[in-house]
Structure formats: structure tokens, C-alpha cells
Amino acid sequence: MDFAAAWSKIGTSTKTAREFSAERINKTTEAVGRELDLIAPAFAPFAARWDAEADRRRQLRTPEHLKALLAAQREHNAARSVERQASAQRRIARKESKNPLASARRAARTADKAARSHRQAAKADLNAAKKNYPMTLRQLAIRVHATHVVPAGIASYAMSTAHDWTMWPGLTSAGLIALNAGALALGRRKVAVVVDDDASAEERQLMERLHPTYWVEHAPDRGLSGTVTTPPALDPGGIRCEIRLDGTWTVKTLSDKADSIRALLGARTALRMRITSASRGGWAVLTLATRSAAANVSSLWTPDRIPADPLLMSLGLDTETGDEVLVPFDERLLVSGASGTGKSWSFRPMMATAHLRGDLLLIDGKGEEANIWEAVCRVAVEPDEITDAVDEAHAEMNRRKRDMKARGISVWDGRQLTVVIDEGQVILAAIQRDKERLQRLIELSSLGRSRGVVLWWATQYPVTDGSAPGVHKLIAPNLLTRFSLRVAGTTQAQVALDDCAHYAPHQIPEGREYRGHGYLKGYGPRLLRTWTLDDDGVRGLPKSLWWGSGSGPAPVAAPEAPAERPALRLVKAEGDFLLAPPAPAVPAAEVPAQRTEAETAVLDAVRAAGGPVRQKDVVDASGLAKGTVSKTVTKLVKAGELNKAEDGTLTLAAPAAGEVSA
Structure with a gap:
């Protein structure tokens, strides 16, 4: 057997067990410490009141007040002695004379009243001196518990037998003393403020002043007693702290005290501070x-x-959490x-x-x-362009309505046309x-x-009233x-x-660093930073110009076909059909261009009427915008394909005389 290896193994095992036990003790201690840290703020007001009262009593116990107390005690003792003597003389005078009007009895009675009044005055002075030189709070607590224990213990002993006698008053008083001491210890507990290593000096100062011990001590000076x-x-978006609201405090009343809180913390005026409701009442x-x-x-x-998701688009980032904020894509936007x-x-x-x-x-x-x-999508700037754009967007909306009815659907399932109004006040x-x-x-x-x-x-002036909404x-x-x-004021914030509007967008700080920062309705009063797109980014987008049905520039005419054999046409002369020579070539400048969709729609509408038709009826029949029909009719009249009478009715132009379609 290798005794050295066995001994090493035993020593190693023992050491590991000790380390495990120490680690477990440390974890338990840390857990208990965290629990005590959570409980400590609840007892901080009690400890603060206790310490404040103890300090007040301590400051009153000065040598001057002590001398005044001793003098008041001597005066009170002397007054009591004089009162006792006067009372005794009055009793003697009563015994010596039965006549209440006797001079001796009247003199004794007067002396007794004077002594009694002097004793009462001395008693009042003594009470005032005791208030000016009170006993310490610890002495008062000891006397209160002694006053409770001694009489109650004697009564309990007298009313109990030898079999069931117990010192309940003593145990109760001892429990109260222990509870009082424990509450003071928890209330005075210095909770460690956990601060990240990358916290700035400003953040460290603010967190120290938000600490319960500092807050409870200095809050009453700022009118915040009861919080x-x-x-x-320290979160990614800044410092976050919960505040317990006692008594009649509410979140609204605390928000009204924002200036007092800023002064208590010593925070910068430009530092954004937000007070909101917690997940539970009273906080x-x-x-x-x-x-x-x-x-x-x-x-x-x-x-x-x-x-x-095709129904969402990205607006920006939440500056407090860093989360991406999405908004509906198919919803109307301001x-x-x-x-x-x-x-x-x-x-x-x-x-x-x-x-x-x-389409945009x-x-x-x-x-x-x-x-x-303008190089990416269709734009409208000039007054006639703006009116045409509004007309065509409205006509497209009605065209889709007819299409949806024909197809039996309730929601459009094709491409979305987004109409953007930039600076609504001007429009x-x-x-x-x-x-x-x-x-x-x-x-x-x-x-x-x-x-x-x-x-x-989009608008710079979010107002609905006045001469320029x-x-x-x-x-x-x-x-x-x-x-x-950021907007100008509360009126603009309301719209x-x-x-x-209580998010207060008019209070967003000025400065370049806050450009593109704002609030989203219904998201909560958390500041959002939007995405940005520069000019080069816009120019890099693919080109796609939307034009309403039948509108837009005329398509380019197809290239001329190669020269072929001239076509023959029939000419009727005195009952016989003869082959006429080909017509002379028309110059290229006089060849009509290929018809646009708008021209075709207008000609079809006039042809379907079968006679003179008003231009208003052509608008209804073709489904085109009023401005588009007007321009198209003017063009066709000049080209000789339509005739316009003096009353404004339209008819198709008659074909050239002598020509018959083959």
C-alpha cells in the first residue's frame, strides 16, 4: 500500500470539503445579505425617526438646561414644603375656632391658597425645564419597559398558582426590546450600492444620493417626507430606482415634485428624468x-x-432598453x-x-x-403636379374598389400605394x-x-386650428x-x-445629439432614436415610378419597320372598283404616335356613348382622373380624332371622305 499517495488523497479530499463548506457558507451569507438589503428600506423611516428624536434630546441636554432643571426642582421642592406647612396651619386654625370668619382662619386660608398657587407654578416651571432637558431616548425606553414589567409581573404572580405561573409580561417586554433593536439595526443598515466599473462620476454621485439612507435623511428637507x-x-439606458409612496403620496404628486427631486439629487438641468407608475400600487x-x-x-x-413580417416596419431603437421598435406598415401615419x-x-x-x-x-x-x-419615385411639387397626384391617387383608390367588388374581396391583396405628404401645412x-x-x-x-x-x-406644425393648420x-x-x-409647445404636443401628450415631446432637449429622437404614441414615455438615411442612400434605391391608370408620359413610339411594297387601296369610281396608286408617303413628323392607355380609354368611352357625350360622363365611364381626361381630350381634339362642339360635347371625328376600310 502506498501510504504517501493515500495520505495525499485524504488530505486533498479534506481540503476540497473545507473549500466546499466555505463556499457554501459564503453563498448563504450573500443570500442573507441580499434579503436584508431588500428589507432594510422598509425600516429606514423608523430608524430615521428614532435617531432624529434621540439626536434632538441629546442636543437639548446642555449644561444651561441642566442648571435650569436643578433650580426648578429646588423651587418645586420648596414650594411643596411651604404648601404642606400652610395646609397644616389651616387645619390647626379650623380646630381652634369654629367661626369661619375668624381672622386666624381667614389668614390661614389665604396663606394656603397662595402656597398652593406657588406650588402649581413651580410644577409648571419644572415640567418646562424637563422638556428643555429631557432624558435620553434609551432611558425613556428602559423606564417604559420597567413600568410595564414590574406591575404586570407582580399582578401575574399574584393571580397565578404554583402550577401555571409564568412570567408572560417579562417575555413580552423582552420580545419588544428585541424587535425594537432589530428594527433599528435593519433601518441603520448600510446597503451596499452596486456600481459598475464603467459608471461615470456623475452616475456614482446620483446612485449614492438615491440610496435609501441618504434619501430618508434628506428627503424631508425638500418636502419629500413619506417617500x-x-x-x-444601473441599466443600459441609465439609472433606475423604485420609490415607495406612503401616506397620501401618488405618482402624480411625486411627478409634481420633480424639481425638488432634481435638487435633492443635485442632477443637471439638462438630464432627462422620468417618473412613472410601477407594476404595483403605492410605488x-x-x-x-x-x-x-x-x-x-x-x-x-x-x-x-x-x-x-410584411405588416411591420422598423422605426428605431428604444434608448432605455436597446430594443428595436416596430410600427404597422399598412397603417396611416402622422x-x-x-x-x-x-x-x-x-x-x-x-x-x-x-x-x-x-409604390411610393x-x-x-x-x-x-x-x-x-425624384430619381427614385414619383414626386409632385408644383401646384398642377400636386393636384394631378391627388386626383390620380383618389382615382386609383376607386379603381381598386371596383376591382375588389368584382373579385369579391374586402381587403386589397396587391401592392400598397403609399401617399406621403411632406409638410402638410404647405399642401x-x-x-x-x-x-x-x-x-x-x-x-x-x-x-x-x-x-x-x-x-x-408629416408636418412641422401639428395643429388643426388657425389660419395655417x-x-x-x-x-x-x-x-x-x-x-x-421635439415640437414647439403643449398645443402641438396634444395634436x-x-x-x-403627457409624454411631453416639447420637453425633448435641444441639440444635435437629440435630432431624430422622439416619442411613439402608445409605446410609453421612453425616448426612441430613429434610423436615418442620407442622400446617397436614397439615390442608391432602385427606380420605380408609379403612375395612375391611364396617366403618365406617353410611351415611346416603336421604331419604324423596314420599307416594304406600298399597300394598294380600293377607290370607288362610277360603280367600278379600281386599284388606285399608293398614297404619297406621310412625313415622319406627321405620323401619329402610338395611343396611350388614357387616349384609348377616352376614345372607347366616346365610342360606347354612340353620340355626343359630355366630358363629365367620359370621366365616369373611363375611371380616369378629371385632370387626366381634360388633358387627353385636348390632345385628341388637336390630333383630329375627336370633335368638340360649342356646348362641350364630344364625338368621334369622321373618317376622311372617299376612304372605306377594306
Whole structure:
């Protein structure tokens, strides 16, 4: 047997067991410590009140107050002695004379009253001196427990027999003393603030002041008595701490004290602070945005950001959690933001998503964005372009309605047409007197979604009233998805986020670092950082121009066929059909171009009428926009294919005399 190996093995096993036992003890100690840390804030108010009272008593116990107390005690003892003597003399006077009006009895009675009054005054002075020089809180507790134990113990002993006698009062008092000491120990417990190594000096200071011991001690000075914090934690989005609300405190009243909280913490004025409800009643959550969870993620948008779900699109990142925020793709949208807040850059990724997934029509009231998008999608800037775009989008919506009815479906299943209004204030100012087109724009917002025509609205002035509204009051209620960057004030915030205006987008700090940051209605008051797309990114998108049915530029004419043998035509002369020589060649400039879809539709509508027809009836029969029909009719009249009478009716032009189709 190898004794050395056996001994080594035994020693190793013993050492491992010891290490295991020590590790287990350490884990148990840490677990108990964590539990005590969680319980400690609940006893912090009790310990704070105890220490405050003890400190008050300690400060009053000065030598001057002690001298006053001793003097008051001497005076009170002397007054009691004089009172006893006067009372004795009064009794003697009563015995010596039966006459209550005797001078001796009256003198004794007067002296007794004076002595009694002097004793009462001395007693009041003594009580005041005792208040100015009170006993310590520990002495008071000992006297209270002694007053409870001694009489109760004697009574318990007297009423019990030898068989059932127990010292219940003593045990009760001892239990109360232990409970009092334990509560003080927990309330005075210094909870360790866990701070990450990468925490800044500002974050360390804020977390120290959010510590329950500091908060409970200094909160009453700021009018926050009755609130207790829990140990703060450092999250990716900043510092997060829960606050217990005692008494009549509510989350709203605590929010109204935001300035007092900022002063208590010594936080910067520009530091964003948010107070919200916790997951349970009687608690609030305080969040300090000392950092952003999106700081290390590039904000540049690429097509890879398009979600796999065709009904969603990516808006940006949550600055507190770092999660990606998705919004409905097929929902009507309102984007608000004052000048310089990054509205155009934030809007571009969503427009690019709409362009890559379907058709995009940009109606730009100012024109700057159109300069970038005109090479990618169809844009409308000039007044006639804007009116044509509105007419064609409305006509497309009605065309899809007829198609859906013919196919028996309730929701459009084809490509989505996204109509983007950039700077709604300018668009509304341009068409506010054109009631017909304004009504079509309103119908696009209310009727277009189920037909695959979705309206997105962007404005710097999210107001519905006044002489220059940024969004029409009948359009705004239909824009259910709302995102707002920084706006001018509370009025704009109300329209921008509707019932979520308390997110306060008007309080987003100014500065370049907050461009593209805003709030999403219904998501919660957490700041979002949107994706951005620069000019080169827009130019890199594939070109796809949408034109309404029968609209758009005329197709290029097909190249001329090679020269062939001239065709012969029949000419009727005096009852006989003779072969006529070929007609002279028409110059290339006079050859009519191939008809467009709009021209074909207008000619078919006039031909189907079988006689003179009004232009309004042609619009209804062809399904084209009014402006498109007007332009097409003018072109066909000039080409000689339509005749327009003085009353405005249209007829097909008669063929040339002498020609008969073979």
C-alpha cells in the first residue's frame, strides 16, 4: 500500500470539503445579505425617526438646561414644603375656632391658597425645564419597559398558582426590546450600492444620493417626507430606482415634485428624468437617462432593417432598453417635428421601406426632399403636379374598389400605394380653396387603407386650428400611428400624440445629439432614436415610378419597320372598283404616335356613348382622373380624332371622305 499517495488523497479530499463548506457558507451569507438589503428600506423611516428624536434630546441636554432643571426642582421642592406647612396651619386654625370668619382662619386660608398657587407654578416651571432637558431616548425606553414589567409581573404572580405561573409580561417586554433593536439595526443598515466599473462620476454621485439612507435623511428637507427609495440599479439606458409612496403620496404628486427631486439629487438641468407608475400600487419608478442604450448602434438605415413580417416596419431603437421598435406598415401615419429636429432624415427610412415593398408617391410642399427622391419615385411639387397626384391617387383608390367588388374581396391583396405628404401645412394652404381636391385628400385618409392606398402625413406644425393648420381636423383623427420629435409647445404636443401628450415631446432637449429622437404614441414615455438615411442612400434605391391608370408620359413610339411594297387601296369610281396608286408617303413628323392607355380609354368611352357625350360622363365611364381626361381630350381634339362642339360635347371625328376600310 502506498501510504504517501493515500495520505495525499485524504488530505486533498479534506481540503476540497473545507473549500466546499466555505463556499457554501459564503453563498448563504450573500443570500442573507441580499434579503436584508431588500428589507432594510422598509425600516429606514423608523430608524430615521428614532435617531432624529434621540439626536434632538441629546442636543437639548446642555449644561444651561441642566442648571435650569436643578433650580426648578429646588423651587418645586420648596414650594411643596411651604404648601404642606400652610395646609397644616389651616387645619390647626379650623380646630381652634369654629367661626369661619375668624381672622386666624381667614389668614390661614389665604396663606394656603397662595402656597398652593406657588406650588402649581413651580410644577409648571419644572415640567418646562424637563422638556428643555429631557432624558435620553434609551432611558425613556428602559423606564417604559420597567413600568410595564414590574406591575404586570407582580399582578401575574399574584393571580397565578404554583402550577401555571409564568412570567408572560417579562417575555413580552423582552420580545419588544428585541424587535425594537432589530428594527433599528435593519433601518441603520448600510446597503451596499452596486456600481459598475464603467459608471461615470456623475452616475456614482446620483446612485449614492438615491440610496435609501441618504434619501430618508434628506428627503424631508425638500418636502419629500413619506417617500423611501430602493437601492438604485444601473441599466443600459441609465439609472433606475423604485420609490415607495406612503401616506397620501401618488405618482402624480411625486411627478409634481420633480424639481425638488432634481435638487435633492443635485442632477443637471439638462438630464432627462422620468417618473412613472410601477407594476404595483403605492410605488413609482424614477429613471435618469444618464446614458443611451442605442449609443453603440449605428443609426444608418439599410434595407436589411426591413422586418420579415410584411405588416411591420422598423422605426428605431428604444434608448432605455436597446430594443428595436416596430410600427404597422399598412397603417396611416402622422410624423411631427419642429424645424431642425431631423424629421426628414427620420422619415426617409420608412419611405424607403414603402418604396421597396410597393409604390411610393411623394407630394412635397417645399420641394427639397423631392430633389433627392425624384430619381427614385414619383414626386409632385408644383401646384398642377400636386393636384394631378391627388386626383390620380383618389382615382386609383376607386379603381381598386371596383376591382375588389368584382373579385369579391374586402381587403386589397396587391401592392400598397403609399401617399406621403411632406409638410402638410404647405399642401393644405395650396388646396384649401379647392373643396373638391381637399375632399379627395380627406377620403384618402379615411377610405384608402382597406384598398391598399395608405396616407402618411408629416408636418412641422401639428395643429388643426388657425389660419395655417399643419394637418386638417378631419384627417388627423384617421392617422392612428403617431410619432413626434421635439415640437414647439403643449398645443402641438396634444395634436402630435393625442391622448399620449403627457409624454411631453416639447420637453425633448435641444441639440444635435437629440435630432431624430422622439416619442411613439402608445409605446410609453421612453425616448426612441430613429434610423436615418442620407442622400446617397436614397439615390442608391432602385427606380420605380408609379403612375395612375391611364396617366403618365406617353410611351415611346416603336421604331419604324423596314420599307416594304406600298399597300394598294380600293377607290370607288362610277360603280367600278379600281386599284388606285399608293398614297404619297406621310412625313415622319406627321405620323401619329402610338395611343396611350388614357387616349384609348377616352376614345372607347366616346365610342360606347354612340353620340355626343359630355366630358363629365367620359370621366365616369373611363375611371380616369378629371385632370387626366381634360388633358387627353385636348390632345385628341388637336390630333383630329375627336370633335368638340360649342356646348362641350364630344364625338368621334369622321373618317376622311372617299376612304372605306377594306
